[in-house]
Amino acid sequence: MSQAALSYVHPTPDSPWGTYLSQVDRVAPYLGHLARWIETLKRPKRALIVDIPIELDNGSVAHFEGFRVQHNLSRGPGKGGVRYHPDVTLEEVMALSAWMTVKTAAVNLPYGGAKGGIRIDPKQYSRKEIERVTRRYTSEIGIIIGPQQDIPAPDVNTNGQIMAWMMDTYSMNVGGTATGVVTGKPIHLGGSLGRVKSTGRGVFVTGREAARRLGMNLEGARVAVQGFGNVGSAAAELFAQSGSKVVAVQDHTGTIVNEQGLDVAALTAWVKENGGVAGFAGSERMADEEFWDVRCDILVPAALEGVVTAERAQRITAKLVLEGANGPTVPSADDILADRGVLVVPDVICNAGGVTVSYFEWVQDFSSFFWTEEEINVRLDKIMVDALCKIWDTADKHKITLRTATFAVACERILTAREERGLYP
Structure with a gap:
């Protein structure tokens, strides 16, 4: 250590x-x-x-x-x-x-x-x-x-x-x-339009870009989502709107599956009313551990950290993993997925949509001038795509994973700032 x-x-x-x-x-x-x-x-x-x-x-x-x-x-x-x-x-x-x-x-x-x-x-x-x-x-x-x-x-x-x-x-x-002391506030207290769904939107935008680079068509793609809070539900909604089939969802109440695709809008309403996915009509219950065996093209772990273990990484059928949660994949599992040719878009870029719109909120609070949701989404999409392109180029240059490339780009910026600021005293 x-x-x-x-x-x-x-x-x-x-x-x-x-x-x-x-x-x-x-x-x-x-x-x-x-x-x-x-x-x-x-x-x-x-x-x-x-x-x-x-x-x-x-x-x-x-x-x-x-x-x-x-x-x-x-x-x-x-x-x-x-x-x-x-x-x-x-x-x-x-x-x-x-x-x-x-x-x-x-x-x-x-x-x-x-x-x-x-x-x-x-x-x-x-x-x-x-x-x-x-x-x-x-x-x-x-x-x-x-x-x-x-x-x-x-x-x-x-x-x-x-x-x-x-x-x-x-x-x-x-x-x-002091409205700028926190972000994610209610709109009438200085919150930003687009904030609630921003993390899930960032997951979708980076996933769409990654799928394009892999030659994967989102139309008809099978998506499995772990976690159906703000992040997982928003990402699932956008994938469904793009023609993908959300075939499995897991949350703290259980795991549901539908081979023909779940009705994401109806599921979102059900979860809001009932507190979880369990019991949703038009789905079948499945054992929680079997979620990791579900046949899918895209996997979105959007719950807590450390859930993609080495053992589960051997079973994942997806070709693309989009980390909506923070730290969902342990290092040993990362290596296994890389060896199996599974592309992982890491949390530190994949779920950065939330902090990006939090930044927009912070800026708007300072100026007391607020943007429309359309303006928010356009700015968010551009920042996410540009950031992923820079990271992808770094990964190609050094023949490394997207996670290591993300850390390389980010840590260079952090340590350059550290070096230029110097040590005090």
Whole structure:
């Protein structure tokens, strides 16, 4: 394990931080003289752990543990989501913040990488309790966030309402309305049109470009999607509109399949009403593990990290994997997919549509001038396609995978900024 296995984190090779360190090590040969700065990428700049005590509705006091990690700020303020999940750990948040550093650089946004999280199962608490948790967490991390310091956004189990509470809490604490402190806000509080579906749209746009380069026709292509939240559902919708057949979907409630293609619009409405895909009419239930055996052309893992293991990588039938989630493929699985000729469009470019439109929102908040959804989508599509083309050229030049090429392009930008800024003092 790298010497950057910090004293407070003990990663394994396939753990989130271990996976990230492996990815950085693989890119070192392509960094030239900038490789002398590579330890910068292996150490988060700042990690904050906070206690979040709140009074529950029954009058008792509960404590939750929260995190905010700023991995690298060489290219601009930190940018990254906040997740509420019972399995959140410091190591996971560190890795997610590091992937944000790479992601923002890969699409050339003027940001560094950050991430936050609270170890909580939000389904077990009332709306008022979640509001108290959110406001106390925001107050605790308020010492390191701000429109020019670190800008949180929604992630797993968080949404526009939680961003509104975060923005309001921060604003009350600084004595003025600061809409730019978070992105992913409701539209009437300075949010951007197109933000909710932007990550899924980015998955589709990069997938469409990759399919074109592979000579794969989206008309009739079979698509399997793991995770049917904002990312998976939006990507599935766009693939269906392009004539593809979404044949299988898996989420936390189960796995459904239809060889003739699921009605994605109806499924989206069902999930909104029922909280998951299980029980959807016009589909058959399948054992969760069998999802990885589904015959498909395109696989979209859009749930949590570490789900594409070495064993599952041997079974995947798709020729194209689009990483809608952060870190879904462990390094050993990456190698297996590459050996099998399966093209993986990595998370750090594939799901960068969300942070790109978050950037648009941030810019619009500063100017108080807002764009139409059509303008948003045109700008997003151009940034995603241009970024992927640059990465693809790098992959062809060095005969490396798209993931290593993405890291090469991004890390060169990050470390150039680090070198030009120098060390202080």
